């Protein structure tokens with residue numbers, strides 16, 4: 001395995017992780033924000049610029065989440081615009097398989113792949129069902145297991161359309177996906193778009209092991225990342241795939257500075273700007289199942305128990321399926337042990353996936369990740385847009401290059417080459433040899 005770490009950037013339109021109220025904050029939907037961050041990432045030799053998908057505005061107790069009102073523009077449209085102002089960075093669109101139709105999706109992703117000369121990726125998600133589905137004529141229409149069955153059929157159909165010569169008839173006849181028509185477009189320089197996957201359940205991991213090139217995971221801590229990778233790699237053989245066939249890119253936030261002390265100081269203002277008193281209360285509300293605006297964010301966590309048994313899917317995938325009382329007890333225990341207020345607790349809890357440190361310290365830590373084989377890269381969420389990658393590109397990347405674990409130039413021109421993925425023909429022969 002190559003001893004190398006890579007970065008992608010995950011532009012988070014809707015999340016309190018990005019500070020939108022600072023003097024340096026740009027807009028979350030102006031093209032200028034996207035252009036500057038993508039070009040900075042490319043200057044730092046990032047492999048991919050990555051966008052989520054949200055087909056419905058998020059709600060919180062019946063009110064639309066205020067950050068969502070500015071919206072999350074359609075990923076493929078934004079990436080097509082970015083293809084014109086970048087040359088090497090991969091352009092990855094999250095697109096769900098539950099509400100999108102495979103012919104349309106395959107054609108649009110092929111178009112992005114052709115326009116960008118082989119830089120497109122598709123992050124395959126099944127998405128939250130009932131909540132998103134109310135926006136559609138179908139409504140919430142598939143349970144969890146069928147969402148993954150449909151995902152497998154949608155991706156297989158897209159691959160058939162991509163691998164056939166343009167104009168060749170393709171017929172797919174599955175119980176959840178059927179289509180018949182000529183393959184719409186020729187292959188791009190990388191053959192077809194790279195497949196990412198995000199979804200953490202047993203079915204999600206199995207689907208990734210059978211199909212994906214890269215996993216965008218929510219397991220960034222060193223031990224957690226290593227056990228997640230071991231679990232998923234253990235599934236590859238039964239799909240006829242080699243242990244190095246799949247790359248792991250957990251989501252991660254970095255707060256960096258020239259020295260550790262300066263980074264700690266920066267973390268203090270970043271985390272307080274991310275978690276306003278109101279944000280802190282909203283963080284608890286899904287667990288307690290009620291409006292907590294009458295609570296003091298500088299006081300202790302609520303003493304009464306949640307009014308719900310389980311946190312419902314509308315409250316965001318991070319909380320989905322959590323037992324409310326168990327979670328409340330755990331959080332109260334953690335806060336009480338250190339005498340933390342609501343706001344201080346939320347800062348600590350929501351920031352547990354952030355790496356804080358001087359450039360050299362963090363570079364040493366990332367070398368440990370590489371040596372442990374735990375990750376191939378990180379999908380970085382900048383806390384400020386558009387300047388939030390500057391520290392990484394100007395401070396951390398040179399330290400990693402000095403340690404010999406970061407590329408000095410893009411290895412190729414396509415996303416597949418830049419991620420170090422096998423070309424499609426050798427991937428096929430490796431699969432048949434395994």
Ligand SMILES: Cc1cc2nc3c(=O)[nH]c(=O)nc-3n(C[C@H](O)[C@H](O)[C@H](O)COP(=O)(O)O)c2cc1C
Nearest residue numbers: 052053094125126127128198199200201204217218
């Ligand atoms: C790191 C990560 C990022 C995700 N990003 C999105 C997204 O942008 N849009 C979306 O609809 N779902 C997204 N999902 C949710 C997945 O689509 C999936 O619906 C959810 O995780 C449930 O699948 P699971 O039970 O396999 O985890 C993401 C999931 C993970 C783990």
